Amino acid sequence: MKRKQLSAALLAATLLPATVFAGEVEVLHWWTSGGEAKSVAELKKMMTAKGDNWKDFAVAGGGGDNAMTALKTRVVSGNPPTAAQIKGPAIQEWGAEGVLANIDAVAKAEGWDKQLPPVVSQVMKYKGQYVAAPVNVHRVNWLWVNPEAFKKAGAKVPASWPEFFDAAEKLKKAGIQPIAHGGQPWQDATLFESVALGVGGPAYYKKAFVQLDQATLAGPTTLKVFETLQKVKGYIDKGAAGRDWNLATAMVINGKAGMQFMGDWAKGEFTAAGKKPGKDFLCVAAPGTAGSFTFNIDSLAMFKQKDAAAQKAQADLAETVMSKNFQEVFNLNKGSIPARLDTPMDKFDDCAKKSKADLTAASKSGGLVPSFAHKMAMPSATEGAMDDVISQFMNSSMSPKTATERLAKAGKVH
């Protein structure tokens, strides 16, 4: 009986927005901050130019959590938006619910398979068929460096872990905080995965965090990762707990701290402060990860539409999102790089060009790995359990051995 009442309520909710125009696209997203909002406005312009009606469905806040709640309500009530900002394994989870639309026709006509690195196109497919279009690629394993602080301390920009700890020690002696960090669970996980990739390499990373292999997770390499992380922890100030990532970036910008582990969205903070890449700040791969690339890809997953006009508009949307023009404009605003490999890069800055070159190289060498801290590698339940272990390790005196055992246990959560 409860179910009947529920479906009646949901039916009522569906009937309310019944005025759907022909060829309307409604995109659920949480790109609401400055540069991101500009990028979305660009997409709207391109869609209107194609003769489609654009209906914005922006849900701000909570890193997308609020948006996901709104999306669930819409899907359960049988009235999904044209597309929604969903990424990583969540695409598979939604695919398994049977609500995603097949956009293979557009993908074939436009040759997506040739334009995307295979690792990326795999994420966009459910059971071998395209159901989502990527809009950008973020690199997560960056180390942001303040060269002036390094000069003052007489330290060398590190490429390996011994060099890193050497530089950190010198910075500390010079009275500069070696590492700027924000102690929030996702930032702890971001730091952890860079250390894991640097210490264990891409083969270990894939086995442990993509395949969730128990023996690897509980093995000696994971122990070494935690031991290294414990050493890194020693160079982080106590005030880091709860600090937002952009405040940590600000510490690097004004020279209070020497380095920060963070994805390439940190670049936006530097450029907003009027800093130039290569001169006022450096972007280098996290120690030991030079040939590898941890990716975090935003994508728009397409939902099944009943109406033929809506289906046509959806195809238009998919085509537009993957067009060179959109990929360039969007990513210039967002700080990331285009997912489409043949997009011209001349308007981008040096960090983005380097990111692109590393992406291409890593894609060939097998060093291209999904970032699990950013929901790209494992089911959200597993990732949540791992985040809990990592942030407990970062915020207590837990031994690397215990942490390794708990991480392996977390890998069993599905």
Place this chain on the structure above:
Amino acid sequence: MSTPQSQASLSALADRWLPKLVLSPTLLISLVFVYGFIAWTGWLSLTESRLLPQMDFAGLIQYQALFENDRWWTAVANLGIFGGLFIGCTLAVGLFLAVLLDQKIRSEGTLRTIYLYPMALSFIVTGTAWKWMLNPDMGLQKVINDWGFPDFTFDWLVDPDKAIYTVVIAGVWQSSGFVMALFLAGLRGIDDSIIKAAQVDGASLPVIYWRIIIPSLRPVFFSVLLILSHIAIKSFDLVMALTGGGPGTASDVPAIFMYQFAFTRGQLGLGAASAMMMLMTIVAVLVPLMYMETRSAKRG
């Protein structure tokens, strides 16, 4: 046609049915939207629901997973610490302020407003403000250090072992003014002649408060306990704004646990199980309390 008799019976009929008719929509709405959803959550906690609700019965697996989860027990322990201290301190501070204000002082109205004002703020504002004040890099600790006491430390907010106590501080600050107002109203409702009689008998003021006034505030204590315990169990916004459940998961509480597992981790069933556990905690606290209260009301 209508005789006075049939009119009388009609109005008697209306008297009997009108109140029920007027109340029925509210009754229906609360049946569906309160008890209906409680029942639905209860059912969800017995399924394997992940991203979206799923209706196949799966037994008690979610409760089993919940009890095996370390983080749940951290959250429960924190709720114990927070609930106990928050209720105890708020009661003590609120009662103390009310007794002081009851001394027929001048400018009582102004003082009452000042104490009551924090209640007008939302927990989000309280949490954010205290987050700044307690932050060792820019708040209290830094101010006192700058005054010339470089050794002063107060870094509970970033200390995993003490973070939950900062939540208690902010919570007590927020709620004690409100509790004071309730107690003050109760104090003002006590019959003056009893106090006068005690004074004639030679009792001192502290004795009068301790032996006569506070015991007669029993019903107020009951309402205050009811309100505070349910604020404590559902506390979410305050913790979210103040510590975000951190450092790490050190100041996690069941409400945050429920939100994260149900809505951000795609473990709807587990989240529902934790919600049911929270409900049962409230029931376990409140049912005996209400039972005691109704019995004493009957006797009195």
